[in-house]
Amino acid sequence: MDDGDARMKARVTVMLKDGVLDPQGEAIRHALGTLGFQGVAGVRQGKVIELDLDEGASEDKVAEMCERLLANTVIESYRVEMV
Amino acid sequence: MDDGDARMKARVTVMLKDGVLDPQGEAIRHALGTLGFQGVAGVRQGKVIELDLDEGASEDKVAEMCERLLANTVIESYRVEMV
Numbered sequence: 001m002d003d004g005d006a007r008m009k010a011r012v013t014v015m016l017k018d019g020v021l022d023p024q025g026e027a028i029r030h031a032l033g034t035l036g037f038q039g040v041a042g043v044r045q046g047k048v049i050e051l052d053l054d055e056g057a058s059e060d061k062v063a064e065m066c067e068r069l070l071a072n073t074v075i076e077s078y079r080v081e082m083v
Numbered sequence: 084m085d086d087g088d089a090r091m092k093a094r095v096t097v098m099l100k101d102g103v104l105d106p107q108g109e110a111i112r113h114a115l116g117t118l119g120f121q122g123v124a125g126v127r128q129g130k131v132i133e134l135d136l137d138e139g140a141s142e143d144k145v146a147e148m149c150e151r152l153l154a155n156t157v158i159e160s161y162r163v164e165m166v
Contacts, residue, residue, distance in 0.1 A: 007124065013131055015131070015133070025132070025133075028132065028152070028153070031152055032148060032152060035148075035151055035152060037144070037147075037148055038137075039136055039137035039139070039140055040134055040135070040136060040137075041090065041135040041136065041137060042134075042135035043132060043133070043134055043135070044132070044133045045130060045131070045132050045133075046130070046131045046132075046133070047128060047129070047130065047131065048096055048098070048128070048129045048130065048131045049108075049111065049126060049127070049128050049129075050098070050108075050126065050127045050128075050129070051123055051125075051126055052123070052124040052125035052126070053122055053123060053124065054121075054122035054123075054124060056122070057122055061120070064120075065115060065118075065120055068118055069111070069114055069115060069118060070111070
């Protein structure tokens, strides 16, 4: 049973593009200030999606998943890492 | 104006701990199958939080932010990278 060896992992990070308002990030920045943390100039929040893939999956295939489902490319950018 | 030089960036990744049910990840896995993507064995979704910090901020300080606000350490684990 070394079925586990036949797996790959991809990590997709999806962030709002620069210039797109990020109210969640802004709320975190404000909350950190309220808790007494100084020196936080800005916060952006995004998503990270970890995919367990069968062997042979390509970065191109994961990019296609991003384009079709994982990211809204009008307002979000994504980054794919195979890990 | 090289105020930008005096900035640091921290990236915090917050994921549900293993064993904690992840309905968002499960929904993504199902949707990828519906779209015809084969070979996706599992999906976990988490958050990524990018912090713009004034110079001198330490990883310890960011870890404290995670403990107090950014992660629910009962069900979530976090990872801090200074970038």
